[in-house]
Amino acid sequence: xxxxxxxxxxxxxxxxxxxxxxxxxxxxxxxxxxxxxxxxxxxxxxxxxxxxxxxxxxxxxxxxxxxxxxxxxxxxxxxxxxxxxxxxxxxxxxxxxxxxxxxxxxxxxxxxxxxxxxxxxxxxxxxxxxxxxxxxxxxxxxxxxxxxxxxxxxxxxxxxxxxxxxxxxxxxxxxxxxxxxxxxxxxxxxxxxxxxxxxxxxxxxxxxxxxxxxxxxxxxxxxxxxxxxxxxxxxxxxxxxxxxxxxxxxxxxxxxxxxxxxxxxxxxxxxxxxxxxxxxxxxxxxxxxxxxxxxxxxxxxxxxxxxxxxxxxxxxxxxxxxxxxxxxxxxxxxxxxxxxxxxxxxxxxxxxxxxxxxxxxxxxxxxxxxxxxxxxxxxxxxxxxxxxxxxxxxxxxxxxxxxxxxxxxxxxxxxxxxxxxxxxxxxxxxxxxxxxxxxxxxxxxxxxxxxxxxxxxxxxxxxxxxxxxxxxxxxxxxxxxxxxxxxxxxxxxxxxxxxxxxxxxxxxxxxxxxxxxxxxxxxxxxxxxxxxxxxxxxxxxxxxxxxxxxxxxxxxxxxxxxxxxxxxxxxxxxxxxxxxxxxxxxxx
Ligand SMILES: C[S@@+](CC[C@H](N)C(=O)[O-])C[C@H]1O[C@@H](n2cnc3c(N)ncnc32)[C@H](O)[C@@H]1O
Numbered sequence: 001x002x003x004x005x006x007x008x009x010x011x012x013x014x015x016x017x018x019x020x021x022x023x024x025x026x027x028x029x030x031x032x033x034x035x036x037x038x039x040x041x042x043x044x045x046x047x048x049x050x051x052x053x054x055x056x057x058x059x060x061x062x063x064x065x066x067x068x069x070x071x072x073x074x075x076x077x078x079x080x081x082x083x084x085x086x087x088x089x090x091x092x093x094x095x096x097x098x099x100x101x102x103x104x105x106x107x108x109x110x111x112x113x114x115x116x117x118x119x120x121x122x123x124x125x126x127x128x129x130x131x132x133x134x135x136x137x138x139x140x141x142x143x144x145x146x147x148x149x150x151x152x153x154x155x156x157x158x159x160x161x162x163x164x165x166x167x168x169x170x171x172x173x174x175x176x177x178x179x180x181x182x183x184x185x186x187x188x189x190x191x192x193x194x195x196x197x198x199x200x201x202x203x204x205x206x207x208x209x210x211x212x213x214x215x216x217x218x219x220x221x222x223x224x225x226x227x228x229x230x231x232x233x234x235x236x237x238x239x240x241x242x243x244x245x246x247x248x249x250x251x252x253x254x255x256x257x258x259x260x261x262x263x264x265x266x267x268x269x270x271x272x273x274x275x276x277x278x279x280x281x282x283x284x285x286x287x288x289x290x291x292x293x294x295x296x297x298x299x300x301x302x303x304x305x306x307x308x309x310x311x312x313x314x315x316x317x318x319x320x321x322x323x324x325x326x327x328x329x330x331x332x333x334x335x336x337x338x339x340x341x342x343x344x345x346x347x348x349x350x351x352x353x354x355x356x357x358x359x360x361x362x363x364x365x366x367x368x369x370x371x372x373x374x375x376x377x378x379x380x381x382x383x384x385x386x387x388x389x390x391x392x393x394x395x396x397x398x399x400x401x402x403x404x405x406x407x408x409x410x411x412x413x414x415x416x417x418x419x420x421x422x423x424x425x426x427x428x429x430x431x432x433x434x435x436x437x438x439x440x441x442x443x444x445x446x447x448x449x450x451x452x453x454x455x456x457x458x459x460x461x462x463x464x465x466x467x468x469x470x471x472x473x474x475x476x477x478x479x480x481x482x483x484x485x486x487x488x489x490x491x492x493x494x495x496x497x498x499x500x501x502x503x504x505x506x507x508x509x510x511x512x513x514x515x516x517x518x519x520x521x522x523x524x525x526x527x528x529x530x531x532x533x534x535x536x537x538x539x540x541x542x543x544x545x546x547x548x549x550x551x552x553x554x555x556x557x558x559x560x561x562x563x564x565x566x567x568x569x570x571x572x573x574x575x576x577x578x579x580x581x582x583x584x585x586x587x588x
Contacts, residue, residue: 049140052554054098055109057458059557063144074113078152091145093126099135146218246556255316260294266522272512274300276387281505282306290341290356290375295321297355302333310346311336341371350381361429362526363393363497365586367558370454386449390500393445397465397544399438399488404430424529427584431524432494432516439465460549468540487537492529534578541571559587
């Protein structure tokens with residue numbers, strides 16, 4: 001799946017619409033849908049602004065909801081700002097400070113709560129203007145800050161702060177006040193003591209300029225919202241404000257037969273599922289198929305002897321799937337429910353087996369796994385079976401490889417190489433030539449689907465790869481030997497995944513792999529170019545080490561923000577021949 005792309009593999013980075021399988025997004029029916037949705041939109045109250053919580057990283061529909069969730073974990077941001085006497089400016093820094101701790105440094109929620117309550121520590125942390133730089137692009141919390149402060153009566157403090165700033169300049173060497181007021185003054189107005197007088201003046205000026213800009217932006221935003229309200233009221237123009245409705249586009253892509261054709265034609269995928277279902281011993285069992293699509297897995301289960309199969313899918317494909325089930329004479333056993341797994345009520349209380357094909361590009365893109373975990377927690381009876389039961393993610397080094405990049409060098413006889421730079425900046429989905437693999441394979445994530453929790457789907461993991469070493473084979477798959485030539489340059493890292501169906505009848509298991517060395521699947525592999533990789537060739541035994549970070553995107557949690565930091569060392573260990581850091585978006 002992941003399956004909103006052409007089967008020839010393509011980029012899943014910026015610019016591609018994560019739901020583009022149904023390509024006629026401006027068709028008449030789409031427009032009608034958009035108009036029909038307008039009614040719902042009006043009734044829904046405040047506009048959603050999906051916001052990442054400061055502590056947990058979970059995404060909530062509004063900044064207020066995100067702050068409420070943080071409060072439950074012990075961080076009362078607005079209370080803290082009030083206590084420390086911080087206004088808009090300081091509040092921005094506090095938010096960016098906490099995001100730095102959580103997202104960049106992996107500090108735990110408890111530690112963060114303790115850190116921000118330490119007045120002296122926080123004062124030191126907030127010095128300078130560095131923390132005015134947002135950590136999350138378009139952070140809704142920063143956008144909403146002015147209103148949140150006002151709503152909590154903190155605007156007065158902002159006034160004091162601004163007045164205080166004037167006083168601060170007059171009193172330059174004098175009292176900065178004590179306690180929290182001093183902190184507000186120091187963190188927001190006093191430049192770094194180590195800077196030269198000239199640099200300090202420049203900072204103060206920039207400080208003023210930034211405050212003025214902020215003030216202007218707020219005024220403009222206020223004016224804009226007044227104008228929009230006026231237009232809506234007086235002219236009755238029905239323009240639907242842009243909002244992220246990731247589900248509508250996502251499920252629409254699955255209502256087209258083309259995406260199902262791609263998946264069904266993937267024989268590695270479909271035959272592995274069929275084999276696992278046949279080896280499960282389903283006689284008399286109740287099965288839940290999460291995301292039943294064309295109904296293929298539900299029908300495999302019914303044919304394998306299941307007493308009852310319930311398939312759930314929210315996309316429009318359900319209608320055709322029901323017809324298919326009937327045509328194949330399985331309607332007595334297979335019931336298909338149209339709706340979102342998290343929302344539907346099922347005709348059964350508990351099930352013996354849950355089967356689901358939820359995997360996306362790079363395993364996690366598309367983020368369907370949380371829906372399977374929700375179904376597991378609600379419907380799987382104790383001791384029930386999950387198909388699949390485990391997935392691992394692997395990384396391998398790619399050397400001297402052009403892949404689809406090379407195509408830009410000669411497009412109908414024209415050299416379009418300037419476009420290479422943007423291709424290199426995005427994760428590419430393609431069938432990587434196994435001959436380009438120059439390291440062993442490192443399993444950096446192992447999801448036990450019986451126990452994994454939603455929060456673990458945002459994670460950081462280390463990896464270590466050895467140039468020229470053979471990868472350990474996947475159970476049941478062919479050995480993956482690195483094809484190695486001395487002196488090859490490292491060009492990128494390729495990520496693939498293995499899927500395990502364990503605990504089948506008589507202890508049997510089924511495994512399939514999406515590694516480059518295995519038979520290609522519609523997931524292919526995901527290639528992350530390392531544009532700063534060392535120019536020089538590497539030798540056998542050299543080591544590529546690093547960290548991978550996968551975080552669901554704050555605006556569209558079906559996308560992932562991926563960051564890779566890496567370094568290359570010579571085989572004897574100590575000489576670092578290159579290092580770097582790169583960030584990517586896996587998705588639209
Ligand atoms: C990758 S397809 C698999 C289809 C089918 N099981 C197969 O193997 O060919 C995933 C399906 O899950 C559905 N889906 C994804 N998330 C869902 C959710 N939360 N609730 C209901 N259906 C969902 C999609 O509409 C899509 O049809």
